[in-house]
Amino acid sequence: MALQEACGPFEGTMSIVYRCQACDYRMAMLTNQMETQMVRSLGVKIGGRAREAAPMETLRTNLQGKRQEVAVPDRAKSASKCPFTGVVTEALEASQLQWTAGAQARMARVPAFVRPMVQRNVEDYAAQSGKMVVDESVMDAMKGQLGI
Amino acid sequence: MKTYHDIATDGGSDVAGQVADQMARLSSRLARVGHVVAIMSGKGGVGKSTLTAALAEAFALMSHSVGIVDADINGPSVALMTGVRHHVPHPVPGGMSPATSASGVKVMSMDLFLQHDSSAVLWEAPSQRHAYTWRPMVEMGVLRELIADTAWGALDVLFIDLPPGSDRLPNLADLVEDRAAAVVVTGPTAVSHGVVARSITAAADVAGLPVVGLVENMSSYVCTACGHEEYYDRSGSGAAELAAAHDIPFLGRIPFDSRLALAADRGEPFLAHAGDAPVGRAIMALAARMKDYLQL
Known part of the structure; x- marks a missing residue:
């Protein structure tokens, strides 16, 4: 839910x-x-x-x-x-998107002081791409832009 | 279908844990307080607050560190009587700053937070309608905060000036648990004795507080010109009999002296200037008996 x-x-x-x-x-x-x-x-x-x-x-x-x-x-x-x-x-x-365990683990490695900004950018990207779930493929797509 | 009783947790709020933390904070504060003494009466207008302020001054004169919590949330008066209404509590290390009277008594009261002398005590809510459902809980929480969140430092005695009636007494007993004792104040009339009898029962039997004793206030009038003392009831047996009937000590009779009332109205110390007046001697004697009880 x-x-x-x-x-x-x-x-x-x-x-x-x-x-x-x-x-x-x-x-x-x-x-x-x-x-x-x-x-x-x-x-x-x-x-x-x-x-x-x-x-x-x-x-x-x-x-x-x-x-x-x-x-x-x-x-x-x-x-x-x-x-x-x-x-x-x-x-x-907060996010209404679901995050997979793998994506969450990768996000946890992002320095805390920039994590909220990175999370927002990832979620914006996922929403624009019509995705309901943030998984590692979304993270990979953002990798080049954000360095995560 | 799941029901309320199937809910195993409160969703991570840990309300019970937060309430336990509040009580732990209170216990930690009281650990630096030697004795908590509630001044109470079932009857309004018997001079509880005036007597509380004077007793606190008496203990301060005897070189004890003293504080007063004004537990009359809706009708606070102690700040005015101790001359500290101007003080605005502010955060300091360890809590909020109490006011300090000219006698060195530390004071915390709702009155210190209110904008005007005539400000009613109202709490933020979507509506004040049906406030009877939640207002007592706010007042209980605020009383806890006034005691627990004031940076009292180390105190020998913390007086708690209770409002008239005995309804707040069980709340106080829950907050301070086995740390408090009660001094019950009555007026000299049979009506007052009758109402106060119920308070003594409430203190001892319902709240389970040890009762230091009963004081009869305004039992006589002392002429400030010639010193003549006129008793309301010369036999003076009513209050003593009331105390005996409840098996508690009768701590004494305090005469009415307009100078004490005026000093309270002006927020000025009384005993330091008029301690040799009959009322001054009676209050000092009362304080001495309380000291014996508290083993100070």
């Missing part, structure tokens, strides 16, 4: 549609406003935390009418207020 689309959030509710790339079966999820807010109230990050929470992150991020001098944690400025929207947006921004 691949994430196909997300609508919302509208008044705290959003819909998410997954699609089977083999048979086109689709499944939708609908988030509930109050449950979403309860998760948000826990101060946890859906999808897991890569970094430790900033001190008083929940308070500084979610309090309305706070003093202008109160520093809002950096990652909260740009992140979605909704814990589910945030993780879905990240997923939508």
Whole structure:
């Protein structure tokens, strides 16, 4: 199943549609406003935390009418207020193409600081070529251009 | 068809692990705190916050390192009473910076984050409707953050000024586990005694907190001109009987003195300037009894 689309959030509710790339079966999820807010109230990050929470992150991020001098944690400025929207947006921004194990292994050898750019270029190339799967043949075709 | 109960994991969010991390952070912070003392009462208006500020000043005068967490998320007052409303908490190594009063008491309160004195405490949400479903959880999380994420340093005593009622008490007990004790404050009236009786039961039996004792606040009025002391109930037996009925120590009676109320309104220390007044002596005596209990 691949994430196909997300609508919302509208008044705290959003819909998410997954699609089977083999048979086109689709499944939708609908988030509930109050449950979403309860998760948000826990101060946890859906999808897991890569970094430790900033001190008083929940308070500084979610309090309305706070003093202008109160520093809002950096990652909260740009992140979605909704814990589910945030993780879905990240997923939508991420690749919707499937990568074979061999292609993933080759990508892992690309230096980390240029990996996102290389991945984007490979995926753009695959999409333009009408491919649903990035395999080593796609990587080979890009090899000359990107040196991977 | 799979059901909710067939879901083996939470998709990598590890919510339980994140909550465990939050509690570990709190435990780590409290490891540098000698004693946590909750000042509570079932009744509003009995002077909990004024007494908390004065007790913290008393401990500071006795050369102890002291902090106050204002646990009244929606009606904070400790920052004003300790004269630190101007302080804006900011990130420092190890957490957020607490305010420090003229007496050297460290303070953390919602009030330090709010723009205006009249600002209501509201939380970001798609809608404030049906906020009863999630607002208590936010407040619990914020109380945890106020305690755990403040860079207190090493403290001998951390006072927690609880809001009126006993509904926040079980939350606090869950957060600090076996680290806290409670001081219960009552007014001199029979109505106050009746309401506070329920709080004592809530503290001891429901939350499982050890109760340091009961204090009767504003039990008399002291004339600032001639020093005459007028009791609300001269027999003074009501609070002592209440304490005895619940098998907890009666810690004493604190007279009302308008100078203490004025000092709190102005955010000024009181004991350092008027410690020899009857109310000052009573608060210092109360602090001394608490010190004995805490073995400080």
